[in-house]
Amino acid sequence: MTVRVAVAGASGYAGGELLRLLSSHPAVGIGALTAHSSAGRPLGTVQPQLPEFADRILLDTSAASLRGHDVVFLALPHGQSGALAAELEPGTLVVDCGADFRLRDAAAWERFYGSAHAGTWPYGLPELPGARAELKGATRIAVPGCYPTAVTLALFPAYAAHLVEPEAVIVAASGTSGAGRALKTHLLGTEVMGSMSPYGVGGGHRHTPEIAQNLSRTAGADVTVSFTPTLAPMPRGILATCSARLSPAAEALAEDDVRAVFEAAYADRPFVRLLPPGQWPTTAAVLGSNTAQVQIAVDPHARRLICVSAIDNLTKGTAGGAVQSMNIALGLPERLGLPMNGVAP
Numbered sequence: 001m002t003v004r005v006a007v008a009g010a011s012g013y014a015g016g017e018l019l020r021l022l023s024s025h026p027a028v029g030i031g032a033l034t035a036h037s038s039a040g041r042p043l044g045t046v047q048p049q050l051p052e053f054a055d056r057i058l059l060d061t062s063a064a065s066l067r068g069h070d071v072v073f074l075a076l077p078h079g080q081s082g083a084l085a086a087e088l089e090p091g092t093l094v095v096d097c098g099a100d101f102r103l104r105d106a107a108a109w110e111r112f113y114g115s116a117h118a119g120t121w122p123y124g125l126p127e128l129p130g131a132r133a134e135l136k137g138a139t140r141i142a143v144p145g146c147y148p149t150a151v152t153l154a155l156f157p158a159y160a161a162h163l164v165e166p167e168a169v170i171v172a173a174s175g176t177s178g179a180g181r182a183l184k185t186h187l188l189g190t191e192v193m194g195s196m197s198p199y200g201v202g203g204g205h206r207h208t209p210e211i212a213q214n215l216s217r218t219a220g221a222d223v224t225v226s227f228t229p230t231l232a233p234m235p236r237g238i239l240a241t242c243s244a245r246l247s248p249a250a251e252a253l254a255e256d257d258v259r260a261v262f263e264a265a266y267a268d269r270p271f272v273r274l275l276p277p278g279q280w281p282t283t284a285a286v287l288g289s290n291t292a293q294v295q296i297a298v299d300p301h302a303r304r305l306i307c308v309s310a311i312d313n314l315t316k317g318t319a320g321g322a323v324q325s326m327n328i329a330l331g332l333p334e335r336l337g338l339p340m341n342g343v344a345p
């Protein structure tokens with residue numbers, strides 16, 4: 001079977017990573033590639049790392065150019081997906097890398113994104129308990145944000161097993177590609193090189209409600225999240241350091257017992273790797289791979305559980321996660337076409 005796939009936003013970072021992965025996916029044939037300001041140009045002029053598609057002319061992003069495919073990936077700025085998806089055939093699988101359909105709470109959407117809520121689609125984080133059943137056969141999928149992917153993978157076992165209190169503190173560093181390709185002053189090389197800086201401090205980042213939604217869904221109770229993102233001088237990668245107070249019952253557990261809970265939770269999640277004791281996740285080790293590395297520690301003095309994860313924001317954090325969800329939706333093997341190994345050094 002060949003699945004005919006279109007990529008909208010093929011000139012952007014997420015679109016480029018989708019094409020890198022889809023080009024070696026054995027069940028996929030690449031159809032239309034669309035863009036906005038780069039429409040009319042050959043893809044090779046904006047994605048020189050993809051020689052296989054160098055001569056493909058980027059089309060305008062419209063329903064007309066995207067219709068007639070089995071799968072359409074949308075890698076567009078927030079707010080662009082809803083109207084476009086509504087014009088595509090209901091039987092087409094639409095996988096949206098943007099945020100438009102991630103949140104269930106319309107009020108939270110309006111507060112953090114400042115526009116009308118478009119709706120809610122099945123959430124494309126297959127590792128979350130119950131997610132695979134929801135994704136199988138789905139024709140609309142909302143791919144998670146990159147920080148929510150890193151944080152949720154690190155913390156969900158603790159919330160699923162009620163090891164921690166419903167209040168998490170997260171500090172995460174991201175590479176600059178997380179902000180997309182469009183030129184932004186704070187991402188100029190001279191300002192970003194040799195420096196780390198926080199942003200969205202004080203609960204203002206739009207991924208805060210998405211992280212809370214994932215952890216609350218897992219815990220079956222409201223989880224409050226304090227999330228501080230930071231910008232790191234590297235092109236790709238997220239390192240998320242997450243902690244939560246141990247629940248009274250879990251305080252008596254040895255670290256090995258907590259570890260056993262995480263091992264069980266990740267047992268059938270091929271893209272999550274709990275590292276051996278003493279080894280810590282690094283962004284370098286997951287570069288270009290769809291793997292999330294996780295490590296945990298119990299801090300008995302502070303009575304907190306610390307969970308650290310590393311992902312490549314463009315692979316597991318966007319395009320890889322999107323392809324993984326596509327595989328499940330179409331009934332293909334979850335790992336098909338996805339790299340488990342990274343690029344190093």
Ligand SMILES: NC(=O)C1=CN([C@@H]2O[C@H](COP(=O)(O)OP(=O)(O)OC[C@H]3O[C@@H](n4cnc5c(N)ncnc54)[C@H](OP(=O)(O)O)[C@@H]3O)[C@@H](O)[C@H]2O)C=CC1
Nearest residue numbers: 009011012013014035036037038075076097098178180181
């Ligand atoms: N970067 C990341 O780590 C992650 C990104 N995402 C999401 O994926 C989506 C794409 O992000 P990313 O690739 O980083 O962004 P980029 O800025 O790199 O790319 C944006 C793409 O959208 C196109 N575009 C721009 N404006 C419009 C418009 N008005 N209408 C239609 N198309 C338009 C651009 O075309 P052109 O260049 O021709 O103008 C380009 O192809 C976003 O929703 C983002 O939030 C999700 C998770 C992580």
Ligand SMILES: CC(=O)N[C@@H](CCC(=O)OP(=O)(O)O)C(=O)O
Nearest residue numbers: 098099145146147174175178179
């Ligand atoms: C470093 C950086 O700027 N990162 C982006 C997150 C990227 C991401 O996951 O994106 P979406 O939710 O937009 O899909 C940010 O903080 O806005």
